[in-house]
Amino acid sequence: MKKLNLISTTVKVASIALVVIVSSCEFIRMKNEQAETSNTRKAVAKVHNSFLYQDELIGIIPAGTLREDSVARVTAYVNSWIRKQLVIDEAMKTIDINEAEVERKILDYRYSLIGYEYQNYYIKKNLNDSVSDREIQEYYREGLDNFILKQNIIQGTFIKVPKEAPHTKRIKDLMFSKKDKDIAELKSYCISFSAAYHLSDSSWIEFDKLVVNSPLAEIPNKIQFLRSYNFYETTDDEFLYFLKIDAYKISDNVSPLEFVKEDIKNIIINKRKVELARKLEDDVYENAAKSKDFEVFDH
16 A cells, blocks of 8 residues: 555656746746645645645756756655655654744855855856965965975886886886987886886875885885985886986975965965955945845844
């Protein structure tokens, strides 16, 4: 019998969904009329003394949604409403609910849905996301203590190639060469034969990330290793590993600007976002105060 009731409920909900799909314009008209008197509102579900009305389903189905998807979406919404309402009713019977606190939380949630949406729109419209090198350098100099390295970083070249790769004895010479043709040859070789590689440039990279999945990751004293070698070659059962270190910085020292440049840029942009959000609230409040759009009563 429960199964038959469930099927019956699902069929009813599906029928409701079809009505929602057929004419959203009709629902809008109905909603305007229903705003005048709640007695004319058509209920689609009931839990004890709480009702879910047909006009409350408006907006659930995005334009262009397929009929079967629309039915499923409305069915899911109605079933979800029933479950939530049952839990609310059970809670009201079982524990003392601070209605004032609930209303405050509802207001906060309403703000998070509507206010934050407008806030994001305002920020996107007014945000200047251009950050100059000068701004980055000033922020870096003023907050050096905030840019202490938590890991060892290097500038250099790392190449991992299968043992059966051709011309592996030439790799070291190419890694140390400054000639453009040799640099191009090394890059071409890495693209063709390497399992992983990072070629030397001005960028800094975390040492642990660079040598992950290699015997170099198991080195017990990495600080001593970095201080002792500018080139290291090793192997395991399948691969050859080549590491050339051009420069390094040890953890707990101040990070080079280049390593944190993008982080600083994001910090500056986020600070601007916070300032814009604050400005929006202040401007809205001040304009409303001038227009006397709100009033505070004695309490």
